[in-house]
Amino acid sequence: MIWQILLFFIIAFVSVAGIAFPIVENPIHWYEFPLIPGLEENAKIIFFHVPTSWLTVIAFFMSTIFSIKYLRKKDLVDDAKAHTAAQLGMIFCILATVTGAVWAKFAWGSFWSWDPRQTSIFALLLIYGALFALRSAVEQEEKRATLASVYSIIAFVTVPFFIFIMPRIMKGLHPGSADDTHSGPVVDFKMNSNMLLIFYLSLFGFTILYYWMWKVGYKSLIYKDKLDKQIK
Amino acid sequence: MNNYSLTIDSITKTFGRRLIFKNVILKCEENGIWGIAGPNGSGKSTFVKCLCGIISPTRGKVIHSLNNKEIEPEKLHNHIGFVSPYLVLYDEFSAEENLHYFAEIRGVKYNKEKIDYLLNEFLLYDRRSDFVKAYSSGMKQRLKFIFALMHSPELVILDEPISNLDNSGKEKVYKIVNEEAKNSVIIIASNDDSDLALCSSILDLNNYKND
Amino acid sequence: MIVIWLSVHQSLILTIIKTTKGSAKIKMTSTALFRKDLASEIRTRYAINSLVMFIIVTISVILFSIGNEKISDYLSGGLFWVVVFFTAMSGLSRAFVSEEERGTSLLLQLIASPSTVFSGKLIFNLILVFSMNVVIANLYTALFEAFVIKNLLLFSAAFLFGSIGIAISSTVIAAIIAKAGSKGTLYPVLSFPILLPLILILIELTKMSMDGTTFEEGMIEVAVLICYDVIMISASYLLFDFIWKD
Numbered sequence: 001m002i003w004q005i006l007l008f009f010i011i012a013f014v015s016v017a018g019i020a021f022p023i024v025e026n027p028i029h030w031y032e033f034p035l036i037p038g039l040e041e042n043a044k045i046i047f048f049h050v051p052t053s054w055l056t057v058i059a060f061f062m063s064t065i066f067s068i069k070y071l072r073k074k075d076l077v078d079d080a081k082a083h084t085a086a087q088l089g090m091i092f093c094i095l096a097t098v099t100g101a102v103w104a105k106f107a108w109g110s111f112w113s114w115d116p117r118q119t120s121i122f123a124l125l126l127i128y129g130a131l132f133a134l135r136s137a138v139e140q141e142e143k144r145a146t147l148a149s150v151y152s153i154i155a156f157v158t159v160p161f162f163i164f165i166m167p168r169i170m171k172g173l174h175p176g177s178a179d180d181t182h183s184g185p186v187v188d189f190k191m192n193s194n195m196l197l198i199f200y201l202s203l204f205g206f207t208i209l210y211y212w213m214w215k216v217g218y219k220s221l222i223y224k225d226k227l228d229k230q231i232k
Numbered sequence: 233m234n235n236y237s238l239t240i241d242s243i244t245k246t247f248g249r250r251l252i253f254k255n256v257i258l259k260c261e262e263n264g265i266w267g268i269a270g271p272n273g274s275g276k277s278t279f280v281k282c283l284c285g286i287i288s289p290t291r292g293k294v295i296h297s298l299n300n301k302e303i304e305p306e307k308l309h310n311h312i313g314f315v316s317p318y319l320v321l322y323d324e325f326s327a328e329e330n331l332h333y334f335a336e337i338r339g340v341k342y343n344k345e346k347i348d349y350l351l352n353e354f355l356l357y358d359r360r361s362d363f364v365k366a367y368s369s370g371m372k373q374r375l376k377f378i379f380a381l382m383h384s385p386e387l388v389i390l391d392e393p394i395s396n397l398d399n400s401g402k403e404k405v406y407k408i409v410n411e412e413a414k415n416s417v418i419i420i421a422s423n424d425d426s427d428l429a430l431c432s433s434i435l436d437l438n439n440y441k442n443d
Numbered sequence: 444m445i446v447i448w449l450s451v452h453q454s455l456i457l458t459i460i461k462t463t464k465g466s467a468k469i470k471m472t473s474t475a476l477f478r479k480d481l482a483s484e485i486r487t488r489y490a491i492n493s494l495v496m497f498i499i500v501t502i503s504v505i506l507f508s509i510g511n512e513k514i515s516d517y518l519s520g521g522l523f524w525v526v527v528f529f530t531a532m533s534g535l536s537r538a539f540v541s542e543e544e545r546g547t548s549l550l551l552q553l554i555a556s557p558s559t560v561f562s563g564k565l566i567f568n569l570i571l572v573f574s575m576n577v578v579i580a581n582l583y584t585a586l587f588e589a590f591v592i593k594n595l596l597l598f599s600a601a602f603l604f605g606s607i608g609i610a611i612s613s614t615v616i617a618a619i620i621a622k623a624g625s626k627g628t629l630y631p632v633l634s635f636p637i638l639l640p641l642i643l644i645l646i647e648l649t650k651m652s653m654d655g656t657t658f659e660e661g662m663i664e665v666a667v668l669i670c671y672d673v674i675m676i677s678a679s680y681l682l683f684d685f686i687w688k689d
Contacts, residue, residue: 071682071685074288074290119643123636123639123640126635126636126639127636129632130632130633130635130636133629133632133633134619134623134629134633137623137624137629138622138623138624139624140247140248141247141248142247142248143622143623143689146685146686147619147622147623147686149685150619150682150685150686151619151633153678153682154615154616154637154675154678154679154682155636155637157674157675157678158636158637158639158640158671158674158675161640161644161667161671162640166640166643225249228249229249281689284553285688286549286552286553286688286689287688287689288688305556306556306558307556309552309553309554309555309556312553314553316549318546318549319549319550319553320545320546320547320549320550321547321550322479322483322545322547322550323545324483324486324487325482325483325486329482333475333478333479333482334554336472336475336478336479337472337475337476337479337551337554337555337559337563338472338554338555339471339472339475
């Protein structure tokens with residue numbers, strides 16, 4: 001219970017701080033963020049966009065890990081864990097896509113421009129969608145679990161192509177990405193210590209939130225399963 | 233020379249929440265005929281599919297060994313013959329083409345002598361070059377027996393062997409089964425009394441249902 | 444990065460070779476399975492008919508929609524792979540779906556090991572994809588004036604490894620959807636995310652060969668293609684057992 005309350009305060013603080021703290025050219029007070037040239041007020045979305053996309057990847061990774069575990073042990077609990085991770089991944093994936101598109105609108109001028117990262121997250125969205133389509137198509141529990149596990153592992157091995165190889169291939173596609181620093185990792189440039197603190201606090205808070213949601217999610221799936229068994 | 237033995241080490245199978253059978257133990261060490269009994273829907277087909285490795289049991293192990301060495305799962309299919317009502321042969325080929333392809337895909341020699349003998353016995357020799365889609369269901373059933381026995385397997389599994397067969401066909405099947413039982417282990421899954429009369433010992437799946 | 448991935452997957456392949464001992468025998472039995480499929484295909488002409496019709500339909504739809512407009516070179520190169528993708532989606536699922544629909548997959552499980560089944564089906568799909576792509580490429584060069592390849596060697600490399608990649612991925616996805624309930628609609632949905640990196644690389648390589656880029660400059664993209672093929676084939680072989688057994 002304690003850590004849930006703590007989590008509440010972290011998320012609340014991050015939300016307020018991330019949105020309300022002013023951005024000034026020469027920060028003096030502890031609550032002032034520095035001005036990042038080229039980003040200005042847009043910089044604030046970093047506190048929400050980066051954690052959601054980070055969790056998308058984490059959820060995808062966890063879903064694959066538990067898929068592998070399911071195929072080894074054939075325990076339906078692992079499948080419930082993988083499925084919940086995928087469900088949460090889908091939610092965070094949509095959030096990351098939306099926040100990213102909003103950011104892109106103000107930073108690059110359009111909502112969508114097939115930047116390597118945008119392409120990757122789009123592919124991830126497609127993978128999650130396909131995974132749910134596959135799950136809803138199979139009636140029998142074990143078969144559904146096996147096929148979904150196999151598919152998510154196959155999808156997982158294609159991800160390196162997006163992460164490592166797409167940036168090389170896509171650079172010719174849209175102007176600005178070759179010399180645009182915004183498409184690279186943003187954490188390491190010109191954030192001052194209070195900005196970094198809130199950034200990491202947000203990352204930490206969202207990760208804990210994700211873990212909590214995931215735990216509740218898979219436990220409820222298992223309980224639902226048990227209840228069905230009792231009714232039968 | 234043929235030291236095949238089948239050990240079923242307390243296997244359990246559940247489909248989702250439904251228990252099919254629990255802790256079944258069986259050991260077949262010498263050639264002969266074993267029976268699996270149980271009413272419709274009792275899991276006979278699931279059980280025999282577990283035996284040939286198509287379905288893996290939820291718990292427990294099925295061990296096939298030849299001359300005290302366990303047969304690799306990759307090669308298991310060449311040691312098993314299987315007849316089942318669910319088995320479907322390739323419609324667009326003739327009976328003989330079907331058998332040729334089976335031998336090739338298995339990677340074993342096409343034993344013409346044995347196959348011709350079986351074709352004769354099951355009264356299919358004259359129609360061996362007809363397409364299977366032109367066959368009646370009884371003829372298809374008889375062709376399945378040839379499919380199961382053509383490579384002289386060590387373990388023959390017959391799931392409801394006499395479905396779709398007429399009386400003379402049944403007699404023929406019983407005769408062949410008795411012949412084959414001299415050099416291989418035969419397992420019959422059926423709820424027909426005349427089938428089970430062939431068996432030297434019978435395992436009733438209904439006894440393995442309690443949770 | 445690519446070097447690391449290649450080395451990781453080299454070790455994967457080694458494990459596969461170790462697990463499929465007596466690979467000569469598997470090769471023989473899988474070619475027997477391939478011959479069975481080929482004979483069956485020649486008799487029923489199920490996949491070939493739909494493939495040929497699909498090629499004609501997609502190309503004519505593109506031609507109609509272009510009308511008298513002049514399309515750019517790059518667009519014609521991209522559309523080439525669109526035709527390839529949709530044609531592949533129309534016919535390649537047959538390898539497993541037809542077995543499952545007719546109920547003969549139990550028979551296959553009884554006469555062949557999973558690796559034999561997968562290799563046999565893969566050979567069949569490889570031949571199918573390759574002949575299909577050759578037909579599409581010829582039709583395409585005849586019908587589209589904008590489709591001019593300057594570096595034929597680079598395009599051939601892309602064509603060859605791209606076809607292999609499409610065949611591998613579509614075979615393993617076909618195995619998945621054959622075991623799942625709804626067959627037709629699910630196939631492109633499941634295949635697209637898996638084939639997306641491949642298609643993006645292929646479009647890029649086609650552009651490069653249209654520009655007349657030297658083969659050395661396109662080397663990395665070709666290496667990525669080969670890498671994709673290697674990764675997909677090792678993952679498919681490792682996972683096929685789970686798909687195939689009930």
